[in-house]
Amino acid sequence: MGDYKLVALDMDGTLLNEQSEISTENAEWIQKALDAGVTVSFSTGRGFRSALPFAEQLKLETPMITVNGSEIWHRPHVLHKRTHLSPVYVQRLHELALAYSETWFWAYTADDIFNKEKWISPAGDYDSHHWLKFGYYTEDDSVREKLLAEVQTWGALEITNSSPWNLELNPLGVSKASALQELCGLMNIEMSQVIAVGDSLNDIAAIREAGLGVAMGNAQEAVKEAADFITLTNDEHGVAEVIKRYVLKG
Incomplete structure (x- = not known):
């Protein structure tokens, strides 16, 4: 086991492949992380309703960050915080x-x-x-x-x-990173115990501030430059690789 307590996953271009599906490999390794007591959360630009079917597919009863951090959920359907745009x-x-x-x-x-x-x-x-x-x-x-x-x-x-x-x-001030900090407070863990995985600019702040920031192999160049580690692409089950290598190592 690694020292990480929370894996925060972007969805499009990260957890989901180019067909907008969760691969069998990703689903399998997410389940292994959950079985090991690690929290796996979505951290997405999607709204709650479009993220929910994927959470249900994985049987996640964990926190969710949606709309780039404008919404933070204790678990599906249980809202913790919502920040409005004027x-x-x-x-x-x-x-x-x-x-x-x-x-x-x-x-x-x-x-x-x-x-x-x-x-x-x-x-x-x-x-x-x-x-x-x-x-x-x-x-x-x-x-x-x-x-x-x-x-x-x-x-x-x-x-x-x-x-x-x-x-x-x-x-202003609302991001996946700010939402992750809030989530850490709720879970009584440190940002150093978080792995943040993503592919786009809305993931950069979280990737920089997490204990381990991971860019997908298909990520934008600026995201790769900000990351501690570059995993495989979203079509090569890059999320499974992160969990295998850093969450359940050894």
Whole structure:
């Protein structure tokens, strides 16, 4: 056994393969970690409802971090903490999206997901919703850089991504790392006892602050540079390899 008490797993590009499935190998080694008394948690940009079926598949009754840390769950369906994104900024982000008409955008509330094709009604009623996260997607690098430059000038949001082609905006100070610190307090463990595994910029802070920060073999370069260890890709069961090597070593 290693000295780690908590394994925090990103989902897309990490736990899930390119078909958005949990491989048999990953599932098997997660179960071995759980059997050994190690907590395995999701730490994802996904909302609770889209993460839940995978938690149920693995029979996880463990804490969950969703929406990049805007929600922290004691266990599925039992909420510990939710941090809202101000409607003032959602309005600004939405208006900015509309200025770049080719850009896809989406936003999470506590109850729903809205996007370019299905926006709130009435469209300007931002105050009636409990917002959590806003996102942009465009494969046009110059547009994405303009969006990023504009949002950075506000100095009011946590800016990350979950793929090289998107931007994800959370309330300032909210990240997977801040959520993991909160979780450590609940579990009475230290960040040094955490393994954080991920592939994108929304994983970097957690990877830097955890006892062991792991980048996937398919991770963005900046994530690999921040990590202590680079595992196999998400299609090569990289999560199973981490558990084998660092959690259940020997």
